[in-house]
Amino acid sequence: MELLKRFLSSMTVNERKDFAARCRTSWPFLRNIAYGYRLAGEKLCVSIEKESGGAVTRRDLRPDDWHEIWPELKGPPNA
Known part of the structure; x- marks a missing residue:
């Protein structure tokens, strides 16, 4: 989850909290995902992708x- 850690570390604490709220989760839960303690559920993954642009x-x-959850995404990442 290094990419998520780097993304979140580029924000202030308040920006992280706002980002988490837009993703419909909490900042502590996002931090747990970033450090590998928790796994993001399918809906949260979609929200993080959307809110992170x-x-x-x-x-x-x-x-x-x-690839099992979203088979429609198979193929090159930027296709």
Whole structure:
């Protein structure tokens, strides 16, 4: 989850809290995902991808099973 960590570290604490709220979760939960303690659910992955403007994608957040959850994303990442 290094990409999510870097993305979040570029923000102030208040920006992180706002980002988490827009993703419909909490800042502590996002931090747990970024440090690998928790796994982001499918809906949260979509929210993070949307709210980050694609800087952090569903593929990044679920590298082991994204292709099973979102088979429509198969193919090159930027196709």
